[in-house]
Amino acid sequence: MADGLNQQVETQQDFRSRRMLLRRLTDVVALPDSASSSQDRAIAGDLLLEMLIDADENERAVCAKRLVGMSQAPRRVLRYLGQDVASVSSQLLEESAAFDQSDLVSIVVSGAAHHRRAIAARKDVGSCLSDAISQSRDTEAIARLLMNDKAIVSELSIDRLVSLSRNIERLGPLLLRRPELRPAHALVLFWWSDQATRRLILQRFSAERxxxxxxxxxxxxxxxxxxxxxxxxxxxxxxxxxxxxxxxxxxxxxxxxxxxxxxxxxxxxxxxxxxxxxxxxxxxxxxxxxxxxxxxxxxxxxxxxxxxxxxxxxxxxxxxxxxxxxxxxxxxxxxxxxxxxxxxxxxxxxxxxxxxxxxxxxxxxxxxxxxxxxxxxxxxxxxxxxxxxxxxxxxxxx
Structure with missing residues (x-):
């Protein structure tokens, strides 16, 4: 009986020390450039990633929240947390400036619906990223992309989304919001649009030549x-x-x-x-x-x-x-x-x-x-x- 109690106390102490080390490593990688060297942060980032693999959801969420505002966060750690469950990854994917477009494209391609939707709402969605989101055919993510006034939607994406809008009715009005939509797109979109959208197309995209x-x-x-x-x-x-x-x-x-x-x-x-x-x-x-x-x-x-x-x-x-x-x-x-x-x-x-x-x-x-x-x-x-x-x-x- 006593041995079992002692073992439980030791286990709790181990978990306590693990949580402490996790927090300290997070503190180190979150330090500004002036307070630590890039080498120290890189080593701390590698150790942190190893610990996050065995951490519970709450611990991962705390770490992700801490890293949201850090522009120099370790990329390996970001990629790992960015592909986590929604409670861990959503705010990080939507707000962190430390991701580059390549990381985000990879997550759009390999991730789940909540990953794509968070990324579609970012302020720095570029043309390559918008193309990846449009290729996913995730209606909710595409809708968030089209409603994102900061996003840059490529012409290739607009072509693809005009095609998709034939079968997804809600995309038509959202496409009309985009400055990238050209008359060539709109006058084709016309044929499967609702009454209000058709009227708007005729008002906005006719010209006198x-x-x-x-x-x-x-x-x-x-x-x-x-x-x-x-x-x-x-x-x-x-x-x-x-x-x-x-x-x-x-x-x-x-x-x-x-x-x-x-x-x-x-x-x-x-x-x-x-x-x-x-x-x-x-x-x-x-x-x-x-x-x-x-x-x-x-x-x-x-x-x-x-x-x-x-x-x-x-x-x-x-x-x-x-x-x-x-x-x-x-x-x-x-x-x-x-x-x-x-x-x-x-x-x-x-x-x-x-x-x-x-x-x-x-x-x-x-x-x-x-x-x-x-x-x-x-x-x-x-x-x-x-x-x-x-x-x-x-x-x-x-």
Whole structure:
């Protein structure tokens, strides 16, 4: 009995001495440069790491908290504690300035969800780190990254996150917060966004192309002399030019004008060949026209109508000819009122920019053969695919 009691007392003394040594070693590594040599701190750090391996969670948490504000903390110790449970690692990962980006990328790749979320909230998230977080596909960590105004999100990450947002609805509004988001991203994101996000995209990412038109105006004459034989030049200038309606298509059309085609469809009913003809008259490819018209939201129809200069009564006629309700029992349909607001909100030049980008991106370099049937998520590959091709793969990639 006495022997057992003596052994228990000795064990408690051993634990007490262990805790004391752990605290003292922590004190040494936490000393400023002026109070100790780097060699002393390095030796103390090696000993501390050995002790932390056998320390309990509370002791590790105390050590981690002590090291949070220390810019010269031993890196081996930081990496060990940074991969610990949330109660130990979270504050250290989020606030410690002693980690370098390489350590943090390694923890994002090999760590758990709570590690990624803590790192995503840091003030010094660089482009390589944001890329690692976006590759993790951890929705919560990505959301924290996008809400972190101090973070630098790489273009590669934005490409990837636009693709992910197709299946993760909450990412769309968060992406719109980012200054790194470009029109090429936003006008693709549009197709699977909610109503509020679509409206914001059309307000923020449409442009009048005035600089492009002024700088490239002389090229149109040269292209015409070449009979528009260069397909790359032709596609580029189709985005830039002022005129939206296709005069050559009107000359070949069975209809005298776009308005005549709409009146015919209103009287005869919806027909795919009429939609194709209307697309040609509007200066867009039938593929683009079908995408706009088949979209449930209808905002794209408002953009199309404004871009080609349809008056309000013809926009209403077009909407009705597509089988979409305008009124019910003498009261306007709420959704049509919303789409009419989009029509009224858009300036003609800005609506043309949006429409032409869609036409360029949705029809450029699109071929069913280039789609990856084994993966609905289209990963960004800036070397293999340009913006237009990536956009078409994203929109039609399912």
């Amino acid at each position: 005035s600089v492009l038109i002024d700088m490239c105006s002389d090229i149109f004459a040269h292209a015409a002399k070449d009979n528009w034989s260069d397909p790359v030049v032709r596609k580029g200038l189709q985005v830039i030019e002022r005129r939206q309606r296709n005069r050559a298509a009107i000359e070949k059309s069975p209809f005298s004008s776009l308005e005549d085609a709409i009146a015919h469809m209103l009287k005869s009913g919806y027909q795919a060949k009429t939609i194709d003809e209307i697309s040609y008259l509007c200066g867009i490819k039938p593929m683009t026209g079908q995408k706009i018209i088949s979209d449930e939201g209808g905002e794209g129809i408002a953009v199309l109508a404004k871009a080609v200069g349809l008056k309000r009564q013809y926009f209403k006629a077009f909407w009705a000819a597509l089988g979409r309700p305008i009124s019910r029992k003498d009261a306007p349909v709420e959704h049509f009122e919303y789409v009419l607001e989009i029509y009224e909100m858009m300036a003609v030049a800005k609506a043309q920019t949006v429409l032409r980008y869609w036409n360029w991106s949705l029809s450029s370099a699109y071929s069913p053969e280039v789609l990856d049937d084994n993966n609905n998520e289209v990963e960004a590959d800036t070397e293999k695919y340009g913006p237009a091709s990536r956009a078409s793969r994203l929109v039609f990639g399912r």
